[in-house]
Amino acid sequence: MSKFQKKQAKTKQSVPTSAMPDVVFMLLIFFMVTTVLREVELQVQIDYAAAENIEKIEQKRLVSYVYIGPERLGGGRLGETRVQIDDALVDDIGAIRNIMYDKLLEQPRLIVSLRVDRDSEFGIITDVQQELRHAGTLRINYSTRRQI
């Protein structure tokens, strides 16, 4: 026994961990509630345009997305501008009318969100808009980022 024994504090040194599961569960529930599982696999490349005067879409249930942008090919190459609805690329622009009309029957207050690549030409958007007008889905929204 050495003469100079280290003085040790008598208090316990462990952090109480019994409340940890509660904390973790709280975080877990937060993330579960806010999570929107990604429903579609994007087959087109989209780089959003930015704008200042934008509005939020509050009711996500009403929204249906149309993606327009250059097609992603293998190896990071980009192809021609294509239109994607749900999981598939649309070959025939004229088919959009029927797809959107069916969606409108399911959800009469449908908002169509156009997610368009910023470098697209406006012609294809005009075509899609004409189809939307034929389908009767008149509420649209040009998806944009907030300008910083």
Next chain:
Amino acid sequence: MIKKRTRDDAEIPMSSLADIAFLLLVFFLVVTTIDVDTGIGLILPPIPDDIEPPPVRERNLMNILVNAQGMVLINEQPAAIANVRDQVKQFIDNHGVDPELSESPDDAIVSIKTDRRTPYNVYIDMLDEVMGAYEELRHAASMDRFGVPFSSLEQGSERRAEIQEMYPKKISIAEPDEG
């Protein structure tokens, strides 16, 4: 003789609970995409039946044309995108003073026409400026009447509807040219 019974503690081990919770937490962290849906809202005009659209007086119509190079014509006069907002504001908020501009905000129609090869971001910039003009006018009207900014008026409230009625957004996307 009494047999001594030792009872096992009937407890579920709780120490691994945290691990399980963490695992789930990490899963949700990874799959979460907090993307907000923001954008510029617009209502497309319905497909016209064979009925002729009601005639619009020349002065109530502001024609904005964007060509394939992203250059802007307002009522046949070349303009810069930066000036569009002021011009649109003047046009809408004229109240019949200038004979060249609109009779009242209710009559004023802003028509945007594009070429097939106009870049999308130029169009969005353009639309953004027009929306900005309306937003500024509504803000001014709201400050004047209620003393609060337009953005603080509640969605669906009477006051908001009143301001919106004062400056209705009448933006027309022109029928595309054939070919």
